[in-house]
Amino acid sequence: MxxxxxxxxxxxxxxxxxxxxxxxxxxxxxxxxxxxxxxxxxxxxxxxxxxxxxxxxxxxxxxxxxxxxxxxxxxxxxxxxxxVARRPRIVILVSKFDHALLHLLYQIRVGWLNAEVVAIVSNHEDSRRTADLEAVPYHYWPVTKTNKAEQEEKLLHLVQEAGADLVILARYMQVFSDTLSKRLYGKAINIHHSFLPSFKGAKPYHQAHERGVKLIGATAHYVTPDLDEGPIIEQETERVSHALTADDFVASGRDIESRVLARAVKLHLERRVMLNGHKTVVFS
Structure with a gap:
């Protein structure tokens, strides 16, 4: 513009x-x-x-x-x-699987996403090299039952100190506490590697494969205290068949997750998403 x-x-x-x-x-x-x-x-x-x-x-x-x-x-x-001239500042959280993170970084690099990544946070060291290549500060914060509250406070402090407009859970395999979810309400987007509300929790693609589904997908939604039940921003499905393995489902899912998350982030950053109770209004 x-x-x-x-x-x-x-x-x-x-x-x-x-x-x-x-x-x-x-x-x-x-x-x-x-x-x-x-x-x-x-x-x-x-x-x-x-x-x-x-x-x-x-x-x-x-x-x-x-x-x-x-x-x-x-x-x-x-x-x-x-x-519009002000570039939104984002913090990206990731665990071991980095496909969604890499896709976000690429879309920012080519200008499709207008954002500045001010930090990458992970409970693993796997993405440090990626952060170094992008010249983005990397924070390795392992999460255990005993230090979860402390690590969440560090995350909140980072978000406030960096002036971040959005927190993105790019396959970050840690569940936010109710307190953190409430404090980041409307400012944290998660990608769920399944087509909500079906197949929540661990290994959803394997669950889908065992049930013989004909469609798999991914859902990007705002984080709320209700696990994987936040207001939905974007979804996509892909047809699958009985001839595919569970690993085939996972491979297809990785592509869908990356696309859906990037689109949801773009919609949010362009102020096209408005919360409407448990739902969203999305102006495309």
């Missing part, structure tokens, strides 16, 4: 005049709207909106927020205004 571009996302109870109020104020500023999407959830009477717009050169976010304040107050909106 052009310089001095902003993304505004908002939600509130649905009432007549919301779109008109926001767009009128933006027009008054001399802003040019590039994208606009909205959704009305009839069951909860909740309204969601995402607008990308170019403001006049030199206009700051504070100026935009002041202009929008009357509309925000009138409709009791919950809003977030993001400057």
């Amino acid at each position: 052009a310089t001095n571009t902003f993304i505004l996302v908002l939600s509130c109870d649905d009432k007549p005049g919301i779109v008109a109020a926001v767009t009128t104020e933006l027009a008054g500023l001399g802003a040019n709207i590039a994208e606009s999407s909205q959704f009305w959830d009839r069951h909860t009477n909740s309204f969601f909106m995402r607008i990308a717009f170019q403001a006049p050169e030199g206009m700051a976010g504070d100026d935009v927020e002041r202009a929008l304040q009357p509309a925000i107050d009138r409709f009791q909106m919950r809003t977030t205004l993001t400057e």
